[in-house]
Amino acid sequence: MRLTEFWARMKEQFGDVYAESLAKDYVLSNLGGRTVNKALADGEDPKVVWRAVSDTFNVPDSLR
Structure with missing residues (x-):
């Protein structure tokens, strides 16, 4: 998977703003x-x- 596809899936699932916030703040x-x-x-x-x-x-x- 390319990074661009990863971010496209993140934004499709969570929306632009929440995807970025989740990526920055949520510890997995x-x-x-x-x-x-x-x-x-x-x-x-x-x-x-x-x-x-x-x-x-x-x-x-x-989306998986």
Whole structure:
């Protein structure tokens, strides 16, 4: 998954403003206690990050 696709899915699921806020502020245990932004900055694969978000927030299968 490319980073652009990751952000498109985030914005589709959560909306522009909330997607950015969630990525910046919400710490995910599935990402080792990191935020989305920190995990991506650390070089984590966007697909792995998206799976963590999907599992945490029960994202519909159509967006997984």
